Amino acid sequence: MNSCTDIPSPRNLAIRSRLLQAIREFFQAAGFLEVETPVRIPTPAPELHIDAPASGSYWLRTSPELHMKRLLAAGSDRIFQIGPCFRNGERGSRHTPEFTMLEWYRAPGGAEDILRDCTALVRHVFCRVTGGSLLARGEARVDVGSPWQRFTVREAFLKFAGWDPVAAFDADRFDLDMVRKVEPALPPDCPCVLTDYPAQVAALARLKPDDPAVAERWELYLGGLEIANAYGELTDAAVQRARFLACNEARRQIGHTAYPLDEPFLAALERGLPPCGGIAMGVDRLAMLLCNAQTIDEVRPFCPPRG
Numbered sequence: 001m002n003s004c005t006d007i008p009s010p011r012n013l014a015i016r017s018r019l020l021q022a023i024r025e026f027f028q029a030a031g032f033l034e035v036e037t038p039v040r041i042p043t044p045a046p047e048l049h050i051d052a053p054a055s056g057s058y059w060l061r062t063s064p065e066l067h068m069k070r071l072l073a074a075g076s077d078r079i080f081q082i083g084p085c086f087r088n089g090e091r092g093s094r095h096t097p098e099f100t101m102l103e104w105y106r107a108p109g110g111a112e113d114i115l116r117d118c119t120a121l122v123r124h125v126f127c128r129v130t131g132g133s134l135l136a137r138g139e140a141r142v143d144v145g146s147p148w149q150r151f152t153v154r155e156a157f158l159k160f161a162g163w164d165p166v167a168a169f170d171a172d173r174f175d176l177d178m179v180r181k182v183e184p185a186l187p188p189d190c191p192c193v194l195t196d197y198p199a200q201v202a203a204l205a206r207l208k209p210d211d212p213a214v215a216e217r218w219e220l221y222l223g224g225l226e227i228a229n230a231y232g233e234l235t236d237a238a239v240q241r242a243r244f245l246a247c248n249e250a251r252r253q254i255g256h257t258a259y260p261l262d263e264p265f266l267a268a269l270e271r272g273l274p275p276c277g278g279i280a281m282g283v284d285r286l287a288m289l290l291c292n293a294q295t296i297d298e299v300r301p302f303c304p305p306r307g
Helices: 010-029 065-073 111-130 153-160 171-185 237-253 263-272 283-291
Strands: 058-060 078-086 098-106 134-137 140-143 149-152 192-198 211-222 225-232 277-282
Touching (some): 010 283, 065 078, 065 098, 065 263, 065 277, 111 134, 111 211, 111 225, 111 277, 111 283, 134 283, 149 153, 153 171, 153 192, 225 283, 237 263, 277 283
Parallel strands (some): 149 192
Antiparallel strands (some): 078 098, 098 277, 134 140
């Protein structure tokens, strides 16, 4: 860091710039259209533990997801966006209330199509920025060019936490064991993908037709950092409405704001959203990996104070 503690080093800023250039290069070569959607929105998607900062009678977005899906419903097929997102109460070594998100969607498509995109993107970015496929993360070395290991959530929890969250879901235990037992036990030397999340945490993902106890959802870990969260997207308007209502009720029960439903988004689902896949990836965390940084403050200028 510089003597100005809220400004990253010139080296890290240069790496971040090359990262952004490499991301755009990848998607443009793959035929994706870069889009921009509103940052100040009339309603966020309800999620139990994610709170959007208020902005007058609107909110600052926690994700561009709902607007990007409306673009898919209107006829776009491959789109991506890099931009700011906001979440209240998130400040630590890996979190800050304002952060940069990369999201992309493809239609037709699903979770496996997005995983292929993600594998190619990560390898492309590391090649362009570092000249190879290896990255340092503390004392560990991660090779993004090696085969990516995959675990279902059930497999990972049985192996590392000793119980099956698909057979007997417990929300509090699931969140705690994920952070304390599962994530620290994932192999540190290669990319790891956790798949088939319990249906109770499907969020905006569809359930697997051949196993509705789990969702078409996966998350990517690199060097112990959660980097991305992907879905085979839910396209059923009635099911999505029911999920939003249930989540808002759960938010009320824990004293959080219940958000208005995004009726234009639900109307777009009713008109027809093609089978599609999508993903949210943390740009700041990718920059942390490329810089071998231990905190987000080392790669993002002007982070607010911690504590």
